[in-house]
Amino acid sequence: MVDFLDFLRNNPYPGRGIAVGRDRVYYFIMGRSANSRNRVFSLTEDGIRTEPHDASRMLDPSLIIYHPVRQCAQGLIVTNGDQTDTIRDFGDFRAALMTREYEPDEPNFTPRISALLRPDGSFELSILKRRDGRCLREFFCYEGCDEGKGYFLSTYQGDGDPLPSFAGEPLEIDMPEPEAVWKALNDDNKVSLYANVKGEVRLFNKNLGD
Numbered sequence: 001m002v003d004f005l006d007f008l009r010n011n012p013y014p015g016r017g018i019a020v021g022r023d024r025v026y027y028f029i030m031g032r033s034a035n036s037r038n039r040v041f042s043l044t045e046d047g048i049r050t051e052p053h054d055a056s057r058m059l060d061p062s063l064i065i066y067h068p069v070r071q072c073a074q075g076l077i078v079t080n081g082d083q084t085d086t087i088r089d090f091g092d093f094r095a096a097l098m099t100r101e102y103e104p105d106e107p108n109f110t111p112r113i114s115a116l117l118r119p120d121g122s123f124e125l126s127i128l129k130r131r132d133g134r135c136l137r138e139f140f141c142y143e144g145c146d147e148g149k150g151y152f153l154s155t156y157q158g159d160g161d162p163l164p165s166f167a168g169e170p171l172e173i174d175m176p177e178p179e180a181v182w183k184a185l186n187d188d189n190k191v192s193l194y195a196n197v198k199g200e201v202r203l204f205n206k207n208l209g210d
Helices: 004-009 083-090 093-097 178-184
Strands: 017-021 024-030 039-043 047-052 069-072 075-079 112-117 123-131 134-142 149-154 171-174 190-197 200-205
Touching: 004 149, 004 171, 004 178, 017 075, 017 112, 017 123, 024 075, 024 178, 039 190, 039 200, 069 083, 075 083, 083 093, 083 112, 093 112, 093 123, 093 134, 112 149, 123 149, 134 149, 178 190, 178 200
Parallel strands: none
Antiparallel strands: 017 024, 017 149, 024 190, 039 047, 047 069, 069 075, 075 112, 112 123, 123 134, 149 171, 190 200
16 A cells, blocks of 8 residues: 555655545645646535636636536546536446547646546546557446545656656555645645545645645
8 A cells, every 4th residue: 555645745746636535535736837826726516616816827728727526416526627527417437438538738648537436435537548649548446445545546657748647557545634635745836635525525725825
């Protein structure tokens, strides 16, 4: 099992990350550009959305403004892009993601990462990434997990130019408290963190002083 806090402290730029555990889920965003860093998470009726912190400084919103989290009949959907809405509208996690691919942000071709947490405690994780000029779609299905344990998937393995896509199976991690996760994220690059612990949601936003 990977020590999640050590992993975050030693990785300055995993990009966007989803961690799913038995009683909690985390989603964070990081940014290297001024446009990516100019964001906050805000609550909506069914989850959260990203919003510009300073609308006058927003350049291209196409890949950075979306609903990362939505609650629907299927369960709780968590993603790093507008595929959240695709999953909700299709009503089928895998079928929805078979219609999508990685982001068109050459040269990084940022992977799309997604999770669906079902009411019975089972969950699925997915990553859509570029390989040899084509889209590789990977799906990981879990019947659940033990107390204190979780699984983590991020867009990148770490910093680089271009950024290296996450590789391999989701990491098996311990699941610390939200404050510890927020503190462990690289202070220069972290932007926002969504934490849902036993149904209680907390948002951390660097641009709002958190």
